[in-house]
Amino acid sequence: MAKIVSGNYSDEYVFESRYKIAEQSEQNPRTVQEAQEGYRNLAKKNIAMLQKPGRASGMRYFDRIMESPDIRMKDLSEFKQKGGKVVGVFCVQVPEELILAAGALPIRLECGFIGNMSASEEAMPTNVCPMCRSSLGGAIRKTNPFFGICDVIVVPTTCDCKKKMAEILANYANVWPLELPNNRDHLEARDYWLGQVSVFAKKLEKLTGNKISVSGLQGSIRKLQARTSVFRQFLDMRKQKKIVISGRDSLLVAQSAMIDDAGRWTNAVSDLNRELIQMLQQEKTVFPENTPRLMMTGSPMAWPSWKVINIIEESDAVVIAEDSCTGTEYLYNPAEVADWSMKGMMSGVADKYLLPTICPVFVHSDDRIDSILERKELFHAEGIIYHLLRLCQCIDMEYSKVNAVLKSKGIPALRIETEYGEEDVGQIKTRIEAFVEMVEARRK
């Protein structure tokens, strides 16, 4: 009988399995090529749909970043040739400040593409969340080139699906889990998390061979604070009655930050903000002022699977706000540092990724409801689209309470449950059009 081996509880803890899935089946080169082309075509199609009259010219920068992974891959390849390390991340709990301070570059890896999903079937069942299937399939089929360039992939222990995906992914890549507390709302959780973040910092130092210094960490915190600051200014533009930026452009801006260089992205958003302010002053808008304003909440909307937001904004409504971890939530919160010592900074960084989060995995649904209600007011949203990826259980299980609260406050809500395929486009479009009409009718 095999000896039961306990974990190795040290900084050296790695996510190695003693048993492996059999060597992955060779991917058919033609299937890989078709999937890669399909991914690029879908990205191009999304970008083409965004080219509307009056759109800010500063959006072209973000189009280029998202249309093809080539630009960022070139940067990362050059960085690696000089000995740099690339750290792939999932979800919104991986402290990017530490990755940057250790001299490495972070890259976010969630991928929403139906053409990846069949590749995950050799390792994962089909009745799990499509984003995990697509992300794993992207790694196996190499549709997402960023997987191949990562020296390590960090997966926070969030929902059950992500946890198991991490374990499976470890058959194909070097994976570090990042252990989150189950619930953020007690003091021990905060201490525990700080401990995990400190271990993460040590592992990064070992990976890169660079010590995280006080000045290095100060620099990376300030860099990402600047990123958050320009993003918040950008969001302020969306609170205005005059609509100078669409929901899709806004999502494109947020999602490009997940792969782009933080400093370059911050400069591009700063330029865009100046242009949007001018548009506001000159009353140049991209939607008429009376366009129904909807807020999206729920499951992530990983690129390039933008089916629901595309349908909404092609149905004469605007997504004026969203709270997705693949959108606003990724960038919204800064590290708040009261004391710029190493200890103070570590604590500020750890808190950033724990305290303000609304990820339903370790936050009570009431907190998420408060956040939805607050955002609805701030952005003057008239209705809520509850976007649910099929089999995303934690988001699904919160729906009935969210819906009951919205109903009690007279806020219209529509639940859209879907996957990445196109077969339900017609049905979703009909439901969204009827919802938009209802929102408009309520004004009268």
Ligand code: SF4
């Ligand atoms: S909602 Fe939470 S667990 Fe789910 S993908 Fe987003 S950050 Fe990860």
Ligand code: SF4
């Ligand atoms: S929270 Fe939902 S969408 Fe995110 S990984 Fe888990 S099951 Fe998938």
